[in-house]
Amino acid sequence: MKANVSSLILENLSAGYRGRTPILDELNHRFSSHGLNVVIGRNGAGKSTLVRTLAGLQTPLSGEVQLDGTTLHTLDSSERAKRIAFVSSVPPRTSELRVHEVLALASEDEEKRRSMLTATGDPSWWNRRLQELSDGEAQRVMFIRALLQGTDWILLDEPTAFLDVPARAALWRELMNAASKGVGVLVATHDYGEIQGHADLSSIAMIRNRKLTPLSVEASAADWTNALVSEL
Amino acid sequence: MDSRINGMIWLGSITLLVLLVLSHLVWGTVPLPWRSWLFEGVPMESMHLLILEDVRMPRAAIAVAAGAGLSLCGLLLQTWFGNPLAGPSVLGVSSGAGMGVALIVLAGVAGGWMATTAAAVLGSGVALVLVLFVANRFRGAASLLIFGLMLNYVLGALITVLQAEADQAALQQFVFWGMGTFGQGSVETAWALGLLTCGAALGAWLMRKNLDAWTLGSLTARSMGVNERSFRWAIVWMSGLLTGGITAVCGPVAFLGLATPHLVRLLTRERRHAVLIPLTAIAGANLALLADWGVKGMLGMEHGWPLNAVLSLIGGPMVVWVLVTKTRSSA
Numbered sequence: 156m157k158a159n160v161s162s163l164i165l166e167n168l169s170a171g172y173r174g175r176t177p178i179l180d181e182l183n184h185r186f187s188s189h190g191l192n193v194v195i196g197r198n199g200a201g202k203s204t205l206v207r208t209l210a211g212l213q214t215p216l217s218g219e220v221q222l223d224g225t226t227l228h229t230l231d232s233s234e235r236a237k238r239i240a241f242v243s244s245v246p247p248r249t250s251e252l253r254v255h256e257v258l259a260l261a262s263e264d265e266e267k268r269r270s271m272l273t274a275t276g277d278p279s280w281w282n283r284r285l286q287e288l289s290d291g292e293a294q295r296v297m298f299i300r301a302l303l304q305g306t307d308w309i310l311l312d313e314p315t316a317f318l319d320v321p322a323r324a325a326l327w328r329e330l331m332n333a334a335s336k337g338v339g340v341l342v343a344t345h346d347y348g349e350i351q352g353h354a355d356l357s358s359i360a361m362i363r364n365r366k367l368t369p370l371s372v373e374a375s376a377a378d379w380t381n382a383l384v385s386e387l
Numbered sequence: 388m389d390s391r392i393n394g395m396i397w398l399g400s401i402t403l404l405v406l407l408v409l410s411h412l413v414w415g416t417v418p419l420p421w422r423s424w425l426f427e428g429v430p431m432e433s434m435h436l437l438i439l440e441d442v443r444m445p446r447a448a449i450a451v452a453a454g455a456g457l458s459l460c461g462l463l464l465q466t467w468f469g470n471p472l473a474g475p476s477v478l479g480v481s482s483g484a485g486m487g488v489a490l491i492v493l494a495g496v497a498g499g500w501m502a503t504t505a506a507a508v509l510g511s512g513v514a515l516v517l518v519l520f521v522a523n524r525f526r527g528a529a530s531l532l533i534f535g536l537m538l539n540y541v542l543g544a545l546i547t548v549l550q551a552e553a554d555q556a557a558l559q560q561f562v563f564w565g566m567g568t569f570g571q572g573s574v575e576t577a578w579a580l581g582l583l584t585c586g587a588a589l590g591a592w593l594m595r596k597n598l599d600a601w602t603l604g605s606l607t608a609r610s611m612g613v614n615e616r617s618f619r620w621a622i623v624w625m626s627g628l629l630t631g632g633i634t635a636v637c638g639p640v641a642f643l644g645l646a647t648p649h650l651v652r653l654l655t656r657e658r659r660h661a662v663l664i665p666l667t668a669i670a671g672a673n674l675a676l677l678a679d680w681g682v683k684g685m686l687g688m689e690h691g692w693p694l695n696a697v698l699s700l701i702g703g704p705m706v707v708w709v710l711v712t713k714t715r716s717s718a
Contacts, residue, residue: 240610
């Protein structure tokens, strides 16, 4: 269990592309790093924009993201990488690095790399090339890499988008597992059927009409879908 | 098993490098009295020493530096763009350097090798910045290559216009430069290229982890602490200086930058840049020295062939072969 709870606070955050209408408009919200935080939204609603901005990979149009009292976008990239890890929706398909070489980029501790791969993935992947793994396996390696970064937060942008059903279930299991151990996991996803009623789900919010609206963690996936499509 | 193969590759490529450099020093158009020097202790005449020190040594050094430098540049560009077909000559970077040289030599904007080199470096830098700008607009490997191709056409057209306007002597100088050669440099340019390539190799080696991370995609690499802006500028500077400097001295050398990294990937199963960088540099030097034997005219040929003809004859089929094997394995 990590002792400290980290928080990501959005203060009047507008995000998107310069010179166009903001995709997200003046958001105020707080994410806490215990359990699983989920953001849902329809295609094109701005999930990726939100996750990238919260991961410090995209500069806000206005407003700011506070990470435990520091303005996120003033951190330099190496400092930021110690606090927030990120997993994109597309597992890398062209990298010919071996799994242990990828993991070595995130942590210099070989024992830790081996035990993390065994606990969260499969030790037989160690010497295989990323290219040779299935999408689901590669995505789990990317998650293990993020875990090895040792950050308070791991942000994932639709991590299951390109995975088949068993691979989705396997990745969700690992996400829940990490969340229950005190890593702040924030996932933008379509795939929220998997998480309804789960004990480690600590918050769920939806992006709609450029705003972020909290939903009830107690509700069912059908309720969340209704919230996404209902008349305002 | 892998480490033993790697050891053999290292040993083999370094041995080959030493042998090739020696062969270029020993043999040439003018026979040097090696036998009497070696076995009878007769000192070489000053004319022979002059040939050795002012002609053969700089030529071999320039071939090594240019081969290694362009190949490194190809490796950097292939990793940066995540595109196996990237390379200084493909993306229009060499043409940018060529445009710079054309302005100096053909249009007579300024004179001297310093101006030529500066213009070539500037030209390749501008071309690369253009390519990067475009790469940021459209994602996608094909559009980038097509842009490089179009850049080559446009710059080629401008150079043709300059050629049409140029006087006879300047035109002849430019045409010979365009065929490419390692043999036109002085001792000073050999030193300059050598230092440039060593500096770039060191710089690339210092970035080896960033380059590895970059293969996971730019977002992931950035989230792991790679500073995109400084990384990009390091690539632009290194590729621009390498391609510009080498092109100013040797002409627009074809294929080496594109082909060598593939040859190395074919020989070794290593993909970490910590290994790819030194092996690519050595392999590039070896290929350049081999090609220069074709240029000098081996096997009793009366005249050698132009460097770019030799390189294209080796490089073209090699790239096609790489493409065929690559698509077969991924299909």
